[in-house]
Amino acid sequence: MTTPLSTDTKTDYENFSVTCPSCKFWNIFNRVTDLKTTTLITFREVMCEECKTIFAINGDNASEKWSYLLFECYDYLQSKRYMQCVLNTAQALEAFFYLAIKKKLLFDPRINQVIGNSEFNELSKKLYENIENNTCPDLYKIFKRLYYETINLDTKEKIIDVIKNIKKLGKDFDETITHVWKLRCRVGRKEAYRPTKEEAEKCIAFARKAIMKFAIDFKISTPIQFWPQGSLK
Numbered sequence: 001m002t003t004p005l006s007t008d009t010k011t012d013y014e015n016f017s018v019t020c021p022s023c024k025f026w027n028i029f030n031r032v033t034d035l036k037t038t039t040l041i042t043f044r045e046v047m048c049e050e051c052k053t054i055f056a057i058n059g060d061n062a063s064e065k066w067s068y069l070l071f072e073c074y075d076y077l078q079s080k081r082y083m084q085c086v087l088n089t090a091q092a093l094e095a096f097f098y099l100a101i102k103k104k105l106l107f108d109p110r111i112n113q114v115i116g117n118s119e120f121n122e123l124s125k126k127l128y129e130n131i132e133n134n135t136c137p138d139l140y141k142i143f144k145r146l147y148y149e150t151i152n153l154d155t156k157e158k159i160i161d162v163i164k165n166i167k168k169l170g171k172d173f174d175e176t177i178t179h180v181w182k183l184r185c186r187v188g189r190k191e192a193y194r195p196t197k198e199e200a201e202k203c204i205a206f207a208r209k210a211i212m213k214f215a216i217d218f219k220i221s222t223p224i225q226f227w228p229q230g231s232l233k
């Protein structure tokens, strides 16, 4: 007997949710806790949490992190969770700028054989460590300097140097990014500010417009060979 397959699937950054083909119970499988993986689910047997039937799930969405975070905002808008909208929007921007920075400093140099595999792994770790505590406005500034200025990244040594001194690329005070970031700080910190629907919508619209523009202008996405192992088969 073949394993029944669920056809009704909803995926987001954290969860893989499906209807059980047997009892129609809506199962929410958390990727980390229940499925124990953060890679793309192409086929996986699971057990219904209600009737214990074994069935299979597939049809995952190979999206970039920023896209999950941003498009989840529309669910939050529906359920009037405007605070979460603002937090997700700022996080989507951060994820996008981090991806763009990685493209410039790691993916492109690796593809063009300026750095090898072991340097790629080592520098990925370094870049993450050096940028870990940087917030959205910092990442935006680094992104802008890397993409709009002529920073020479022709050799391994130059890349190592830029990554080492990445914090020096500084902060930026772009009005629109700052607007999202200020609102995010009000929501996410002590004040726990409750934004209005209009404020949340404005935030999402801005982030979406900015990300789409940069993504298209600079072809920013994760090249296939850099997706987590086993995620694309």
Ligand SMILES: [Zn+2]
Residues within 6 Å of the ligand: 020, 021, 022, 023, 024, 025, 048, 049, 050, 051, 052, 053
């Ligand atoms: Zn069931």
